[in-house]
Amino acid sequence: MRQKAEAAALTSPATGDAPAATEIGQLVALFNAGRYVELESRACLLVERYPDSGIAWKILGTALQVQGKEGLPALQKAAELLPDDTEAHINLGNTLRDRGQLDGAVARYRRALEIKPGYAEAHNNLGNALQDLGQLDDAAASYRRALEIKPDYADAHSNLGVALQALGQLDDAVASYRRALETQPDIAEAHNNLGNALQDLGQLDDAAASYRRALAINPDYAEALDNLAGLCIAQCQPMMALNVIKRSLQIKETEEAKSNFVACVKHLRFTHDDSDIRVTLVRALTELWGRPAYLARAGIDLVKLNPDIGVCVARATSAWPLRLSAQDLFGRKGLTALASEPLLCALLNAAPICDIEMERFLTLARSAMLEAATRMTAADGKVGTALNFYSALARQCFINEYLFMHADGEIQEASDLRDSLAAALAAKTQVPVLWPIAVAAYFPLCSLPFANQLLDKQWPAEVAAVLLQQIREPEEELQLRATIPRLTDIDDEVSLRVQNQYEESPYPRWTRTTPAGKARNIAGYLSEMFPLTAFKRHRMSGSIAILIAGCGTGQHSIETAQRFEAARVLAVDLSISSLGYAKRKTQELGLTSIEYAQADLLKLGSLGRSFDIIESSGVLHHLADPLLGWQVLLSLLRPGGFMRLGFYSDVARRHIVKARSFIAGQGYGATTDEIRRCRQDLMDLDKIADFGDVLTTPDFFSNSACRDLLFHVQEHRMTLTGIDAFLRDHNLAFLGFEIDADVLGAYRQRFPADRAATSVGQWQIFENEHPDTFRSMYNFWIQKAD
16 A cells, blocks of 8 residues: 555656656656665666755655665655645655654644645544544544545544544444445454454454454464464463464564463463473563463473473472482482473573472472582582572572471581581682582572672673572662662551561562563553443643552562553652662663652652552552551542552452461461471361462462461451442442453353443452452552542
8 A cells, every 4th residue: 555655656746847757757667666776776866966856855765765764854855845745745744653753744644634635545644643642532533534535445444443442432443344344355454453342342253253354364464363362362262372372473473472472371281291382481481471470380380291300300299308319309310301401490590489399399409409519629610511400499599588498407507508608708719619509599698798709700600690699689779778768757557567577578579570562651551451441531741640559579660660651650668678679670671760769658648749540459458447548549649540459359368368367376477487387287288178279379489478478467358349339439430350351251241231341249249159250359440530
């Protein structure tokens, strides 16, 4: 479509001293033949001969553009010399839009329409630029004007459908897409967009048919494959989704395909090895396709399916809790297999290992490493291929905050090795390569006397990574704490107890966050998340003020800052330790839009600030009065503003309540040693006591997370009935839950009349019927009345 328009533009009337018509005809022939290099050369000569000829500059700009070269200056010159040439302004507008200069593009399209008001293509292009700007109502009006002029304009019908879909007018969007396809049945993009609208309407089978029709027209249409994969996930068909994702990744590695891969394997359990998935999982973990915790379960399955590693895990599980020698644990090939398994090392470096059998094997492997390190002398400096595995194991121990169980004699042996390492550093003598790795698997190296001297030595890359994690990064966090301001006093009794817990155990100790997608405005984001929910749209000009109330270690604040365009984020928390971690990770990513501060959210009203968006997930239920905290946050939210909240579900946490009751009855403390002991007792009791999924949830597998899960000093649980009452009392509009697509699909089957899925009362019924629906939390969005 673009090439035909540009070819026509070359023949536009010229004024003044200009090339002859025959010469222009020859250049059009070159364009139509695809001889763009020759066209550029001839156009350059034309500009030299006719420097004041707009048509000459237009031809040169077009020649450059079709080759992907910089054609903007030539097109600007053409528009300047041809102020009344519609095509000159259209060409320039298209180029500006491609470069993201949307306001300039709009101005050029409007100028073209002043010259030629009945130009349907110009109205359509103007609509595209307005849609890019988020001005959806104006974009829809432009498309409709194009269709008044040219009723069978398929592109305008399709584009109008996109605008209407973004506005939440899904039935009208479907009608527009169908009208486009009546005119031009083989537009793959229109079939794909129709599928999106049908999926948002819950018509999943029809949506799948539309995606497949798009793929029949264009088998390499990556976006349609990505959408079909997402639909398969929503229909609880993860293996079918995985096959579609594989095909999509082969064609084009889109962010959507990578995100779908993470969402898909999150729900899969592997009982047979798959080398392709194994390789893709390594990439997903190392290239940050999503949160590593979402990939851990599937990755552990595949690691255990490695026969040489699987037999080692089986030996450890069978012998537990007896300590095995390296020979008895690893056998003849086990240690080599461990060191040469990229997926295992990627998992150990990325997230806590959330599998009891694998944890027990790694616990015994750590003991074997300690035994090897204790025997090693400075003269014996070779570890061989095992260094890769041992270093990853040490990093894993730091990530899970030393949660692995140990015998009294073992920890004494590790303490003795730590003392030997400290003495060697003090004496500045040679240090065996395995000593710092083995010590790092039992104690954070930053706690070691003279630890910084380790940074001055030359080490293999695997060891250097451990030193970065355990010495340099904690030191940086300590320095950053001093730069974080305190906005309010913290004197509430409950707030002080909660603060103390997170100072001792910042949570979560994450390594990587989800990749940053394209930043969007809040209305566009919520329209995509809740396509059938009606809410009031406000044009928020300039920067958007966002408050993260209870930001913890920064994963939440970073993802929010990356999600919304023009975001200026204030992220507050009780714990200065958590804030130091958050600020380090933020600086690591080069983000400058987040301001961190220590504060009690109950006193934020004293700041005299207000916000367009407030997010507080997993925080209010740790207050003495969660609803009072909610009211404080509402007082800071601007009229028409949006709020995202997360509360524990009373129904979903029934097994956690049972485990907490057991813990209280046994009198366990909340120290790391007591948490270690308690976990082992829970594992031993699991076969005779029903603790549900407590022992398989990822939070069970690191110290701070387990403390947050089972030992928290203050916890409330909510019901949807209670939340619904608060929403009604405060005139708040409920927009919807953040929930997996398959759960949303099941809800809509149960309550088909609630198309938008916004009846909180009916969600309470659904949860009573499916008690694990909100096993994480109730995460939902609301809007404050104007």
